[in-house]
Amino acid sequence: FSEFVNMGEFVTEGLINVTSTVKSSMIEELNTNIINISTMINASDIILLNHIKLNNKDINNFQETTVEEIQTAINNSQDSLLEEMKTSIGDSQDSLLEEMKTSIG
Secondary structure (H helix, E strand, C coil): CCHHHHHHHHHHHHHHHHHHHHHHHHHHHHCCCCHHHHHHHHHHHHHHHHHHHHHHHHHHHHHHHHHHHHHHHHHHHHHHHHHHHHHHHHHHHHHHHHHHHHCCC
Protein backbone atom coordinates (compact mmCIF):
# COMPACT_ATOMS: atom_id res chain seq x y z
CA PHE A 1 0.00 0.00 0.00
CA SER A 2 2.83 2.41 0.83
CA GLU A 3 4.28 1.75 -2.63
CA PHE A 4 1.00 2.99 -4.15
CA VAL A 5 1.11 6.06 -1.93
CA ASN A 6 4.73 6.71 -2.92
CA MET A 7 3.85 6.19 -6.61
CA GLY A 8 0.87 8.55 -6.24
CA GLU A 9 3.05 11.21 -4.63
CA PHE A 10 5.64 10.75 -7.39
CA VAL A 11 3.01 11.09 -10.14
CA THR A 12 1.46 14.11 -8.40
CA GLU A 13 4.86 15.76 -8.04
CA GLY A 14 5.57 15.07 -11.74
CA LEU A 15 2.24 16.60 -12.77
CA ILE A 16 2.93 19.67 -10.63
CA ASN A 17 6.36 20.08 -12.27
CA VAL A 18 4.95 19.66 -15.80
CA THR A 19 2.12 22.09 -15.05
CA SER A 20 4.58 24.61 -13.62
CA THR A 21 6.87 24.28 -16.64
CA VAL A 22 3.99 24.67 -19.11
CA LYS A 23 2.68 27.66 -17.15
CA SER A 24 6.13 29.33 -17.14
CA SER A 25 6.53 28.66 -20.86
CA MET A 26 3.09 30.14 -21.62
CA ILE A 27 3.84 33.22 -19.49
CA GLU A 28 7.14 33.74 -21.35
CA GLU A 29 5.37 33.41 -24.70
CA LEU A 30 2.68 35.90 -23.62
CA ASN A 31 5.34 38.37 -22.46
CA THR A 32 7.13 38.02 -25.81
CA ASN A 33 3.84 38.59 -27.66
CA ILE A 34 3.10 41.67 -25.55
CA ILE A 35 6.57 43.07 -26.31
CA ASN A 36 6.11 42.37 -30.04
CA ILE A 37 2.68 44.02 -30.06
CA SER A 38 4.04 47.05 -28.18
CA THR A 39 6.89 47.34 -30.68
CA MET A 40 4.46 47.16 -33.61
CA ILE A 41 2.20 49.81 -32.03
CA ASN A 42 5.17 52.12 -31.43
CA ALA A 43 6.39 51.63 -34.99
CA SER A 44 2.93 52.35 -36.43
CA ASP A 45 2.66 55.45 -34.21
CA ILE A 46 5.97 56.72 -35.58
CA ILE A 47 4.87 56.03 -39.18
CA LEU A 48 1.55 57.78 -38.57
CA LEU A 49 3.30 60.76 -36.97
CA ASN A 50 5.62 61.05 -39.97
CA HIS A 51 2.63 61.01 -42.35
CA ILE A 52 0.95 63.75 -40.30
CA LYS A 53 4.16 65.84 -40.37
CA LEU A 54 4.45 65.42 -44.16
CA ASN A 55 0.79 66.36 -44.66
CA ASN A 56 1.20 69.45 -42.47
CA LYS A 57 4.30 70.42 -44.46
CA ASP A 58 2.35 70.03 -47.73
CA ILE A 59 -0.52 72.14 -46.35
CA ASN A 60 1.89 74.87 -45.18
CA ASN A 61 3.65 74.90 -48.57
CA PHE A 62 0.28 75.14 -50.33
CA GLN A 63 -0.82 78.01 -48.06
CA GLU A 64 2.45 79.90 -48.62
CA THR A 65 2.13 79.45 -52.39
CA THR A 66 -1.50 80.60 -52.35
CA VAL A 67 -0.65 83.69 -50.28
CA GLU A 68 2.20 84.56 -52.66
CA GLU A 69 -0.09 84.14 -55.69
CA ILE A 70 -2.75 86.36 -54.12
CA GLN A 71 -0.16 89.04 -53.24
CA THR A 72 1.24 88.95 -56.78
CA ALA A 73 -2.25 89.24 -58.28
CA ILE A 74 -3.08 92.21 -56.00
CA ASN A 75 0.21 93.95 -56.82
CA ASN A 76 -0.27 93.43 -60.57
CA SER A 77 -3.82 94.67 -60.30
CA GLN A 78 -2.71 97.79 -58.38
CA ASP A 79 0.06 98.50 -60.90
CA SER A 80 -2.38 98.13 -63.78
CA LEU A 81 -4.95 100.38 -62.11
CA LEU A 82 -2.27 103.00 -61.38
CA GLU A 83 -1.20 103.03 -65.04
CA GLU A 84 -4.82 103.43 -66.16
CA MET A 85 -5.33 106.30 -63.70
CA LYS A 86 -2.13 108.06 -64.87
CA THR A 87 -3.19 107.71 -68.50
CA SER A 88 -6.71 108.88 -67.74
CA ILE A 89 -5.51 111.88 -65.69
CA GLY A 90 -2.96 112.75 -68.39
CA ASP A 91 -5.61 112.58 -71.10
CA SER A 92 -7.99 114.69 -69.00
CA GLN A 93 -5.32 117.32 -68.36
CA ASP A 94 -4.42 117.46 -72.05
CA SER A 95 -8.07 117.77 -72.99
CA LEU A 96 -8.67 120.45 -70.35
CA LEU A 97 -5.58 122.36 -71.48
CA GLU A 98 -6.81 122.30 -75.08
CA GLU A 99 -10.23 123.55 -74.00
CA MET A 100 -8.66 126.35 -71.96
CA LYS A 101 -6.43 127.38 -74.88
CA THR A 102 -9.42 127.41 -77.19
CA SER A 103 -11.49 129.32 -74.66
CA ILE A 104 -8.76 131.89 -73.96
CA GLY A 105 -7.56 132.15 -77.53
